[in-house]
Amino acid sequence: MKYINAAEVLPDYLITEIQKHISGEVIYIPAGEERTKWGEKNGSRQYFENRNRRIKLHYKKGYTIEEIAVEFGLAYETIRKIVYKPL
Template sequence: MKYRNASEILPDKLLREIQKYASGEAIYIPLVTERQKWGEGSGARRYYEERNQKICEKHEAGASMEELAGIFNLSIETIRKIIYRK
């Protein structure tokens, strides 16, 4: 991380305002990025959406909640929540 003098980057008015709060201190200004939703970066969100879709499809095809719980290694209560959420 490269440090730069704020007086070289910021307009004078903004620099004076910042000096009121952090005069002489080193401060970190994070990048402007839009925050991703949970699991979007790692692919976990897509994995669980696909899994839940398969659970619903199998249930509509006639599989019982107990069978689905065994197939997907989930509790019956979790299977119930997934099915009724859709």
């Protein structure tokens, strides 16, 4: 993250107002646009949603949690959480 001197980009009246609340400290101003959720940019969210859907389908077809854990390479407790988590 690049730091910018406020005096270079903000009007004097705004700097004076900010100094009433915080002076001589570093302040972070977040971007104005909405943030994307975890995994939306690189496709991870979609991958895990699809994987979890397949796990639930296996369970509905009668596979045991142990069998699903072996097939997907996940811990028993992880599969159990996925299976019992509501949609």
